[in-house]
Amino acid sequence: MSPDPAMTATAPAAEAAVRKSSPGTAGGPRRRTGRSRRIGLPYLLLLPALLFELLVHLVPMVIGIVMSFKELTQFYIRDWGTAPWAGLDNYSVSVDFDAPVGEALLHSFLVTIAFTLLSVGLCWLTGTAAAVFMQDTFRGRGLLRALFLVPYALPVYAAVITWVFMFQHDNGLVNHVLHDQLGITGKPPFWLIGDNSFVALLTVSVWKGWPFAFLIVTAGLQNIPRELYEAAALDGAGMIQQIRRITLPSLRPVNQVLVLVLFLWTFNDFNTPYVLFGKTAPEAADLISVHIYQASFVTWDFGTGSAMSVLLLLFLLVVTGVYLVLTSRRRRTAP
Amino acid sequence: MRRIRAAATGAVMLSLALTASACGGGSSTGGGSNDSPEELTYWASNQGAGIEIDKKVLRPELDKFEKQTGIKVKLEVVPWSDLLNRILTATTSGQGPDVLNIGNTWSASLQATGALQPWDAEQFEKIGGKDRFVDSALGSTGAAGQDPAAVPLYSMAYALYYNKQMFADAGIDGPPATWDELAAAGKKLSKDGKWGMGVEGSNPAENIHHAFVFAEQHGADFFTADGKADFTSDAAVAAVKRYVDLMAKDKVIAPGNAEYAQNQSVSDFAKGKTGMLLWQSASANLESQGMSEDAYGIAPVPVRSGTPGTGKQVNSMVAGINLAVFKNSDNLDGATEFVKFMTSDAEQKILNTAYSSIPPVKAAQEDPAFGSPADAVLKDTLATSAVALPQVPDESQFETAVGTAVKELFADAAAGREVTTGSVKAALTKAQQQMPRK
Numbered sequence: 001m002s003p004d005p006a007m008t009a010t011a012p013a014a015e016a017a018v019r020k021s022s023p024g025t026a027g028g029p030r031r032r033t034g035r036s037r038r039i040g041l042p043y044l045l046l047l048p049a050l051l052f053e054l055l056v057h058l059v060p061m062v063i064g065i066v067m068s069f070k071e072l073t074q075f076y077i078r079d080w081g082t083a084p085w086a087g088l089d090n091y092s093v094s095v096d097f098d099a100p101v102g103e104a105l106l107h108s109f110l111v112t113i114a115f116t117l118l119s120v121g122l123c124w125l126t127g128t129a130a131a132v133f134m135q136d137t138f139r140g141r142g143l144l145r146a147l148f149l150v151p152y153a154l155p156v157y158a159a160v161i162t163w164v165f166m167f168q169h170d171n172g173l174v175n176h177v178l179h180d181q182l183g184i185t186g187k188p189p190f191w192l193i194g195d196n197s198f199v200a201l202l203t204v205s206v207w208k209g210w211p212f213a214f215l216i217v218t219a220g221l222q223n224i225p226r227e228l229y230e231a232a233a234l235d236g237a238g239m240i241q242q243i244r245r246i247t248l249p250s251l252r253p254v255n256q257v258l259v260l261v262l263f264l265w266t267f268n269d270f271n272t273p274y275v276l277f278g279k280t281a282p283e284a285a286d287l288i289s290v291h292i293y294q295a296s297f298v299t300w301d302f303g304t305g306s307a308m309s310v311l312l313l314l315f316l317l318v319v320t321g322v323y324l325v326l327t328s329r330r331r332r333t334a335p
Numbered sequence: 336m337r338r339i340r341a342a343a344t345g346a347v348m349l350s351l352a353l354t355a356s357a358c359g360g361g362s363s364t365g366g367g368s369n370d371s372p373e374e375l376t377y378w379a380s381n382q383g384a385g386i387e388i389d390k391k392v393l394r395p396e397l398d399k400f401e402k403q404t405g406i407k408v409k410l411e412v413v414p415w416s417d418l419l420n421r422i423l424t425a426t427t428s429g430q431g432p433d434v435l436n437i438g439n440t441w442s443a444s445l446q447a448t449g450a451l452q453p454w455d456a457e458q459f460e461k462i463g464g465k466d467r468f469v470d471s472a473l474g475s476t477g478a479a480g481q482d483p484a485a486v487p488l489y490s491m492a493y494a495l496y497y498n499k500q501m502f503a504d505a506g507i508d509g510p511p512a513t514w515d516e517l518a519a520a521g522k523k524l525s526k527d528g529k530w531g532m533g534v535e536g537s538n539p540a541e542n543i544h545h546a547f548v549f550a551e552q553h554g555a556d557f558f559t560a561d562g563k564a565d566f567t568s569d570a571a572v573a574a575v576k577r578y579v580d581l582m583a584k585d586k587v588i589a590p591g592n593a594e595y596a597q598n599q600s601v602s603d604f605a606k607g608k609t610g611m612l613l614w615q616s617a618s619a620n621l622e623s624q625g626m627s628e629d630a631y632g633i634a635p636v637p638v639r640s641g642t643p644g645t646g647k648q649v650n651s652m653v654a655g656i657n658l659a660v661f662k663n664s665d666n667l668d669g670a671t672e673f674v675k676f677m678t679s680d681a682e683q684k685i686l687n688t689a690y691s692s693i694p695p696v697k698a699a700q701e702d703p704a705f706g707s708p709a710d711a712v713l714k715d716t717l718a719t720s721a722v723a724l725p726q727v728p729d730e731s732q733f734e735t736a737v738g739t740a741v742k743e744l745f746a747d748a749a750a751g752r753e754v755t756t757g758s759v760k761a762a763l764t765k766a767q768q769q770m771p772r773k
Contacts, residue, residue, distance in 0.1 A: 100768035
């Protein structure tokens with residue numbers, strides 16, 4: 001991995017021979033060796049960490065990719081070295097959108113896209129709005145800030161299972177308020193099954209996600225000099241103008257990272273739908289992470305499940321890549 | 336410099352070793368051994384009203400086993416929601432328990448993975464022979480013509496539990512014997528916020544058990560003779576529709592039941608919110624929820640007409656728990672010894688009493704402890720009118736696929752959407768498409 005130490009051990013002689021012919025560089029090799037040693041040391045010290053990173057991160061990924069090319073059904077899972085190679089079969093089944101498996105995957109993919117866009121958008125909007133309102137000091141600001149962060153601080157399972165109780169049809173708080181007290185709905189709706197499950201999932205996801213946006217934007221706001229606002233106020237800019245002309249442009253680098261992170265987290269979120277709906281999510285809220293889990297564990301066909309995971313990985317890589325290229329280009333062309 | 340290089344080499348070697356061993360974990364070709372003769376790990380399924388109750392029931396028995404054999408048993412009670420996944424993970428990694436409980440309907444599916452020790456004649460001889468067990472229980476231990484993958488441990492059957500007081504108040508003479516009678520009784524009970532019957536609409540496993548019995552009564556099989564999925568026959572569609580119609584058309588089940596999956600229907604029955612419940616071995620569970628034994632009656636599950644029997648008169652699946660030995664166990668002899676202990680006449684009596692199930696061991700079943708009217712109904716059902724779920728490798732996938740289809744149909748019914756022959760057929764078609772291709 002790191003050739004430097006080995007090179008420095010054998011190279012000095014040869015190097016010294018070369019150097020001899022060019023006067024004025026005496027003492028060079030010695031200095032060079034010392035410098036490369038100094039350069040090599042940090043890498044050496046990083047090496048174990050790098051290898052462990054490979055071990056815990058890349059090795060499982062590579063195994064997953066290998067699995068996606070195998071016919072890994074219940075007959076082979078005990079000894080999956082013997083599972084026959086499936087070539088591209090698992091992939092062609094996954095992307096054949098006219099056949100049931102591919103069609104279901106596509107449906108799940110579209111649901112996930114819609115869910116992610118809405119959730120990230122709402123999280124960002126709520127988080128930024130709250131952060132901007134909390135920018136000026138007032139009594140109780142610290143308390144409110146702490147309160148806002150509670151959903152983010154709660155353990156996922158505890159938080160989501162509370163929502164499950166609230167969304168229950170017969171005894172849930174949501175129906176009690178909406179139906180029994182406010183009388184908005186004709187009859188109590190179902191939230192955990194059927195089409196409303198999408199709304200339930202989105203609600204929990206935004207509730208859980210916006211404090212993070214709030215936290216990051218709040219941190220970003222600290223870096224905007226107060227003088228900018230004072231100068232703008234002197235020039236007659238109102239609050240909307242100030243937000244448009246000062247706050248948002250100054251937050252751009254923060255927002256770029258924030259939106260990407262929120263997108264990846266939301267798109268891949270497994271815990272929220274799994275705790276809300278259990279192993280079989282309703283069709284309207286069939287997020288891709290649970291869908292792939294189901295595709296693997298329901299049919300015991302881990303090859304196809306892995307192929308779907310690899311496709312998802314590729315999609316997220318492309319999205320992330322395009323996003324980074326676009327945002328960095330914008331930054332470069334910006335004055 | 337030299338020290339750094341040594342450290343680097345060490346780190347590389349360690350990493351490589353870890354990588355190699357991590358990869359090696361996946362493919363566990365070897366069979367079991369007797370390398371660790373003094374210890375066993377036992378995964379028990381959750382049979383009591385809670386995991387703690389199971390531990391309380393099992394621990395003294397395991398201590399008894401340790402006293403007899405010197406083998407220490409490490410117990411883990413695994414909830415039903417996790418059990419199958421845990422077994423699959425153990426199968427894939429080769430790292431698992433020595434002895435484990437499995438739902439008897441999974442026998443053929445797990446048998447196909449090769450993870451469980453087959454019980455051939457010689458193996459059975461070690462625990463006293465195959466003919467100690469009741470035939471119906473043995474019928475749910477693996478595919479026909481192969482050595483069983485497991486040994487029956489607890490037997491259960493579905494029965495109709497009904498609230499005596501609510502029946503008397505509504506002027507219903509006795510428990511219904513046919514579905515039409517059940518619908519009529521249910522309509523009388525469904526008033527003033529109370530309902531005729533409860534179901535676990537969002538629990539695929541519960542759904543499949545009932546769908547299977549309805550299918551039998553309509554003369555439908557979910558699998559062809561050669562083990563292929565056949566979910567969409569007219570009879571199968573009619574059967575599933577009849578079941579869901581209890582909520583959709585007869586309206587004897589509260590719509591809220593469509594999202595039940597945590598045994599809420601048992602609580603509703605215990606609290607007198609519903610008058611009827613189709614359940615297996617509910618007595619201990621009802622008692623723990625404060626419903627005394629004389630408050631409810633137990634009757635056979637209804638049929639379409641006539642009396643329960645074979646063929647179209649089937650009124651229950653052969654429910655139960657099997658005990659299996661994990662092939663990768665490092666204490667195969669000890670595991671066999673443990674199975675012998677758990678299926679002994681004495682232990683069978685103790686355990687099945689605690690769980691209000693029926694012993695699958697003939698000698699234990701004849702014990703007067705299992706002579707109550709409730710046990711008589713269950714024993715009679717098991718002996719004359721219960722059928723095992725299909726013993727095919729795809730059984731576990733079938734449970735999830737069709738069970739989920741029924742869950743979605745209940746969701747439709749609950750939301751007030753019409754449940755038609757067409758919509759049932761569409762749901763079952765989708766389920767069939769999810770079945771393995773090969």
